[in-house]
Amino acid sequence: MQIFHNWSFDGHLLANHGIEILGHRSGDTVHMARLWDTSRQGRGGYKLSSLMQDLLGWGKTDMKEVFGRFKLKKDGTPGKVVYLPDSLTLQTDPNVTMFEKWIHYSTYDTICTWYLYFSLRKELENMSWSPDAIVYENELLKMRADRTLFTFYDCFWRPFGQILTDMERKGMYIDKDYLYQQAEKAQEDKEKRTESFMQWVRSLCPDGKYININSNPQKRHLLFSSITEPDDAGSREPHMRTFQVDNKVEEEEEREEEEGEEGEVLFLSPPRSKRSISLLGLALTPVAYTATGQASTAGQVIQKLAGKPFASPPSYGTAFKDLGGGEEGKAACEALASLLEGEAIEKLLSTFLLPLPEQTDEASRIHTSLNINTETGRLSSQRPNLQNQPALEKDVYRMRKAFSAPPGRKLIIVDYGQLELRIMAQMTGCRSMLDAFEQGGDFHSRTAIDMYRYIAEAVERKEVLLEWNSHDGAPPAPMLKDKFASERRKAKTLNFGIAYGMTKMKVARDWGVSLEEAEETIQTWYSARKEVKQWQEEVIERARRTGYTETFLGRRRYLPEINGRDGVGRGHAERAAINTPIQGGAADIVMMAMLKLRGEERIRRLGWRMVMQIHDEIILEGPEETAEEVFPLVRACMEQPFDSPLSVELPVDGSIADNWYEGK
Incomplete structure (x- = not known):
């Protein structure tokens, strides 16, 4: 592929200066491109090569196409896999032709970026700017x-x-030492939570001690597989299924002995790499399904099965009822909650506690x-x-x-x-919202007052208090946020949800109510905030006309x-x-x-x-x-x-x- 033009310039000089040009302008171009068009995700994104093709009709070629080399096989012959050597290797290659190619590529890359910068600049200069806010007049703007x-x-x-x-x-x-200390504690806690879950599975079937808690098929069978159909005598047996798992137990009794004629042991075979285990199915009611139609074992599903058994008072999930309640249902909920806690701790360990100290520099800065x-x-x-x-x-x-x-x-x-x-x-310009912020205090409680007349009347009769200074002792009446906690929670959800275009379908799903009740609640919120509804309609209509917001x-x-x-x-x-x-x-x-x-x-x-x-x-x-x-x-x-x-x-x-x- 021809990627270079026949220019008359000092390639070495322009390549050297081009490093500085490219360093500044490539950062400029990406940020300018995002300001120019925020909707390029999935359409080439903001890669310089993609932007150049769209705006210039020509541009840089991927380095791998120019400098890629075939990875050698064991016998020394070129294979099919292409890899890109690092920049230092390319620049110090003893082959003069390779060095010249590197200079030409770097120079061309720089010039492409330079042209892209001015192309994007022209695009932005043709776009009007009229901010709603009065920005401060910094020296550049003046x-x-x-x-x-x-x-x-x-x-x-x-x-x-x-x-x-x-x-x-x-x-x-x-503070790396602090993270190391917390990582040790987290590791101990994770092992305790995991062991609690494993003990529960062992109590259900002997092979439960070998279950792989990271295996979705094993967890799916354990939780959701049905018991068998009744036989002629009317009896039912748990549905058992066999799985192959890694054999990590290396005890002497796990080894097969070979005996001689007089009973002496001739040798001990090595431990098997795999073992077969049998797990029963508890026939719990599935909460959600995967795209392939299988019962989901995602975290939010396990959470619904478990509930909050360690809360005060405890709140048991759907597994409690499915297993007939009592001690059996309670044990299942606690075990599943422990499994979730262990997985959450593992995520903290792998995401924060362990990697963060390793990502710091010599001054302990990240x-x-x-x-x-x-x-x-x-x-x-x-x-x-x-x-x-x-x-x-x-x-x-x-x-x-x-x-x-x-x-x-x-x-x-x-x-x-x-x-x-x-x-x-x-x-x-919503007067209700502006007044609430001017008055201060609990904004979400003030929203609940606007939404529900009976709450406003309770406040007027001083049956509940909107605010109270704790320094004045115990409040003489219940607080609104406690007495009407459900209404305040709904008001808070809508306060934030309306800004994101919350629909009645989402309200109905999240609150477990009908579409009619969800629609009524949203309209109740809007009734005291008509300016918000009007603004939203105007913004959507303007976006339809202009194509942007x-x-x-x-x-x-x-x-x-x-x-x-x-x-x-x-x-x-x-x-x-x-x-x-x-x-x-x-x-x-x-x-x-x-x-x-x-x-x-x-x-x-x-x-x-x-x-x-x-x-x-x-x-x-x-x-x-x-x-x-x-x-x-x-x-x-x-x-x-x-x-x-x-x-x-x-x-x-x-x-x-x-x-x-x-x-x-």
């Missing part, structure tokens, strides 16, 4: 007369990308990769994913304690409260299926049209806050730097002696990320702490 998406990119997204690379480079300090690669603009974290921490209530081993400040330093941990709900109030700061998300004939795809696009401005708006606000934090000279001068961003939370690290002075500066930057205030406040929770856990 010098610009144009207002295009490239203006937004150049003034905000590019500097934001620089913040992310600075955070990646600095990394976050990890360097995650922060990416602007979601359709809404939210960041993702990779290698490792530090955003995927267990919820606080499930953080049994307090892993956030490991993310800490080195000796002599502190962390400032700040987090927006109910940010997406506040953005929905801002964008829709916009975030708070004017970033676009294209919705190719918004006018499609496929009802499922169209419904997904409509939900994305109303969700993206809100979820993407939250990303916009966090980005602007981080830009303002970096621009605050006093914070930098006092030695503080951002080290992590997780959703609506930002973590900074700096000297212990200046923490008290810097903390109010950080809060001020986050609470006022724009030049002009919004119609809703952006309160920030925060603290100074030694580690992430203490700061929550």
Whole structure:
């Protein structure tokens, strides 16, 4: 394949300078491409080669096509497998032709990226930019007369990308000894939970001690296989099935002895690699099925079978009733709950406790990769994913304690409260929501008051209290959140669900109610928030006309299926049209806050730097002696990320702490 043009240039010189050009522009082009079109997933994505073909009609060739080599067989002849040598091998290849090919490829790669950069820049310059919020006039924006998406990119997204690379480079300090200690404890707990499950299986059949808890076929048979049909005498036997498993038991009695004429042992055969085991089936009622029609053994299925037998009071799952209740049903639920707990601990071990210490550098810092690669603009974290921490209530081993400040330093941990709900109030102008935020207190309880008249009347008669200061002693009446917990829970679900286009089908499925009741509940929520419904309808209609929806700061998300004939795809696009401005708006606000934090000279001068961003939370690290002075500066930057205030406040929770856990 011909991939080079006959140019007149100094290839060595351009290749050397091209490394710098490529390093800067390749990062620019990917971020610009995501701003240009967020809907390329599955259509070539954001690979440079794909972008070049779509925008230039020509471009780079995959390195493997040019430099790939056949892997040699054992006899030294070339095989069919093609592999790509590393860059150092290619650059130092003694073959002069190979070296020249490397120079030409690098140069051509650089020039392609350069042309792609300007092509994308032109695309962004042809796209208008009209943010809903009044962004602060930073130095770059003051010098610009144009207002295009490239203006937004150049003034905000590019500097934001620089913040992310600075955070990646600095990394976050990890207390490795603490993680090692917690890993040991977790391993012990996992073994106890697994052993508890195995004891229960052994009590059902002798071979149960050999069951492979990671084998879905074995678990499926154990839980769901039916007992046999009655014989002529009317008796029924458990349905037994034989499985082949690895033989990990190496006891003397497991070896077959060969005897001589006088009974002496001639030799002991080695242990068998496999053994046959027989497991019975409990005939539990399946909860869900796989795509192939088999009973599912997924975690959520086991959870429904088990219930919460260790809660106070216990709540037993469907296995309790299927086994006739009593001690047999209770034992089954507890065993299945133990199995789930053991699997959850194993996931924590393999995802966090064991790999994290090994991924730190010599200074005990971990360097995650922060990416602007979601359709809404939210960041993702990779290698490792530090955003995927267990919820606080499930953080049994307090892993956030490991993310800490080195000796002599502190962390400032700040987090927006109910940010997406506040953005929905801002964008829709919903008076009910704005009033609730202005009054403060429990937002979800205030929503329940709006939805249910009898709750409002109970509050008016002071039969329940909306708020109460615990410093004043015991409340004179029950709290609303306790007396009407079910209604408040529904209000909370809808508060967040409406922002994501929650449908009546999902409400009916999640709450176990009819479609009519689900529809009535949703309309009750909307009845006090008519502005939200009107805004959603306007946003969807605008998306149908333009083909895209916009975030708070004017970033676009294209919705190719918004006018499609496929009802499922169209419904997904409509939900994305109303969700993206809100979820993407939250990303916009966090980005602007981080830009303002970096621009605050006093914070930098006092030695503080951002080290992590997780959703609506930002973590900074700096000297212990200046923490008290810097903390109010950080809060001020986050609470006022724009030049002009919004119609809703952006309160920030925060603290100074030694580690992430203490700061929550």
